[in-house]
Amino acid sequence: MRQARYVIVGVIIIGVLVALVMTLRHLYPMVKPAEVLKPSVEKLNTRSKGPNNAPIVIVEYSDYQCPSCRTAQEPLHKILEQFPGLIRLESKSFPLQMHRYSFLAALAAECAGTFGKFWLYHELLFEQQSEWAKDPDAMSLMLAYANDLQIPIEPFVGCLDKSEMGVRVKEDKRSGELLSVNSTPTFFINGERFVGAKQLSEQGTAFIKEKLNSLTGK
Template identity: 30%
Template sequence: MGSCERRDDMRRSINIAAGLLLLAGSAAAASTQVPWDRIDGGSSLKEIEREIVAEVLGQAKCYGGCGETVLACLQKNPDDKIAKRLAAFAVRRVKADQDTPDILQEIEDRRLSAFPPKVFTPDLSGTRVCGDPKAPVKVVLYADFGCPYCKATATSLRSLLGKEPKRLAFYFKNYPLKSHDQAVPAALAVLAAERQGKFWEMHDLLYEEDQNLGETYFESCASKLGLDLARFRSDQKEKGLLDRLRAEKMEGIQFGVEKTPGILVNGKFYRGVRTWEELLDRIEEEGDLIAAGL
C-alpha cells in the first residue's frame, strides 16, 4: 500500500513538472511571436519579463475594434494604436513587478475606463476650466486640497496644459474629505477667490503648500493675489458657496466617487492605475478612440 502511494506521488510530481515545462515552452514560443521592436520599452525587457508580457498579450482582448487578442491584433497590424498602447502598458506593468493575473485585471480596468457600462454627464455650467473648452477630450477632477494624490494629478494636468493649452479641457470640482479638517475651508477659499477672478491662482497656491492649510495661509494667499480681503472673508461665509460645494461633492458621489481623486475622461469614470503616466495614457487613448470613431 505504501509502495503504491509512493508511485502515485511520483507520477503526480512528474505530471506537474511536465506541465510546468509545457507552460514554460509555450510562453517562450509566444514570446518569439511578439513584435518587440514595435512596442515601447519592449526591447529592454529581460527574457522572463518578455514571457509574462507575451502571456498577457496572448490572453487579453484588444478593445480597439479588432475583437481579437492584443497579440493577434499586433501580428495583423503592428501599428494598431490601441493594441500598441495595451502592449506598452503590459511592459510598464511587468517592470513594476506585476504578474500575469494582475496585469490582465488592470487591462480589464482599462477597458472599463474606455468603454464603461455608463457614461456620466457632469454639470459643467459655471465650472472653471483650464485649457480649451472646445477640446475633444474633457477631464473632470473631483479633488480635495489635502489629498497628495489629488495634488499630483491636478498639478500634472496644469503643467501639461501650460505647455499644450489646446490639448484638453480640465475642469476642477471640490470633493472635500471628512478626514481632512481643512478640506472644506480650503474649498471655500478657492471658491471665494474665484469670485475675484483668481480661482486657478488660488488652486495652485493651496496645492503648493498643502501642509500649511488654514485661515492664516488662506489670507496670506489672498493678499499675495491682490484680493479684496474684506470681500474674500465675507464670501467664504456665504451660504451660496457652501451650497455649491455640497452640490459638487454630491455629483461626485452620484457618479461613484468614493475616494480622491475621482476622475472622469469624457464622462467615463477612470478605473485605471493611479499614476500620472497611466492617466495621461488614458487621456491620449481617448483621443485615439475618438479619431477612430469608437
C-alpha cells in the same frame, strides 16, 4: 405537495425582489456620468480652463488637504502640456470629512474664483498644503494667500460667510457621490474614471492618445 410549496415560495421571493428593484430604481435612478459632469455656465467660466469645445474633457474631484491630490497635480500638468489646446480641465471639490480644513479651503477657492483668481488660488493651496493643513489657524493663512494674490480681504471674508458658497461645494461633492466617487483624487476623462496619480499618468494618458487618434483617424 412539498414541491408545489417550494414553487409558490420561489414565486413569492421573485416577486418581492422585482418589487424591491423597481422601488430602488425609483428612489435612486440610474445616473449617467455625462449628465452629472455637465458643468453650469458659471462653473465653466470660473473653474475650468481650456477650450469649451475641446475634444478631451477632464473633470477632477479633489480635496485640497489630500496629499494624494497634491501629488496628482504634477502628472495632470504634464498631460495639459502634452496636449495643448485639446483639453478642457474642470475642477470639482470633494472635501473628505477626515480632513479638518478641506471644506474651508474649498470655500476659499470658490471665493477666489469670484475675483477671477480661482486657478491661482487653487494652485497655491496645493503648493502650500503642508503649511496650512497643519496650522490651527488655517483661516489666517487662507486670508494671507488671498492677500498675496491681491484679492481685497474684506470682500473675500464676506464671500466666505455667504451660504451660497457652501452650497456650491456641497453640490460638487454630491455630484461626485452620484458617480460613486469615494476617494480623491478621482478623474473623469470624457466620462471614463481614473483614480489617483498613477492611473492618471499611465492609463489616463494612454486613453487620451487613443481618443485623439480615433478623432484623427490614425
